[in-house]
Amino acid sequence: MKTHLPSKWYTIYVRQNFEKKLAKELQNSGFQVFLPLKKEEKVWSDRKKISETPIFPSYLFLNLPDEQTFRRALSIVNIKFFIRFGSEFALLKESEIHQIKILEQSGCIYSIEILEHLFKKGEQLQIEKGPLKGLKCFFDSLKGADYIIVFIESIRQNIKVTLPLEYMKQKLAGV
Numbered sequence: 001m002k003t004h005l006p007s008k009w010y011t012i013y014v015r016q017n018f019e020k021k022l023a024k025e026l027q028n029s030g031f032q033v034f035l036p037l038k039k040e041e042k043v044w045s046d047r048k049k050i051s052e053t054p055i056f057p058s059y060l061f062l063n064l065p066d067e068q069t070f071r072r073a074l075s076i077v078n079i080k081f082f083i084r085f086g087s088e089f090a091l092l093k094e095s096e097i098h099q100i101k102i103l104e105q106s107g108c109i110y111s112i113e114i115l116e117h118l119f120k121k122g123e124q125l126q127i128e129k130g131p132l133k134g135l136k137c138f139f140d141s142l143k144g145a146d147y148i149i150v151f152i153e154s155i156r157q158n159i160k161v162t163l164p165l166e167y168m169k170q171k172l173a174g175v
Contacts, residue, residue: 009034009062009096011061011062011083012059012060014058014060014080018078020035022079034100038053056155056157099152103132125148
């Protein structure tokens, strides 16, 4: 008997540098997978190369709509484990998947990197222009470089993004 659960985006941990290969294998097996990528310039002494690397190293996001699909995913050999915080699975909301996709597909991002800690200081803002319009974020400045912090609550990860300041809207009231 197939039990239908609300469709959920589970966070899975995989071997580093194996994300793209496993994402393709999972897609070929009928799973809905999301692997957010960023373009990164690699420089050697004799050449430069632009490559796509995961925004969240060793993480894949897997949409599992029912218990049967969830159990099938548990048997995949190359999935090291499902990310949990205590006894709870790290589940992403559809809105968070959407935010990450906006960040990934945006052409106006100058740089992107994962941060280990959420800054406690800073103003809460909302982006009002460009492809990231509507995203809530925190503003910070370090050595003259202005940037925002987008917090993906479900997996407790922060993304630092550098954007033009004119894209920002003043502090949100009541948020």
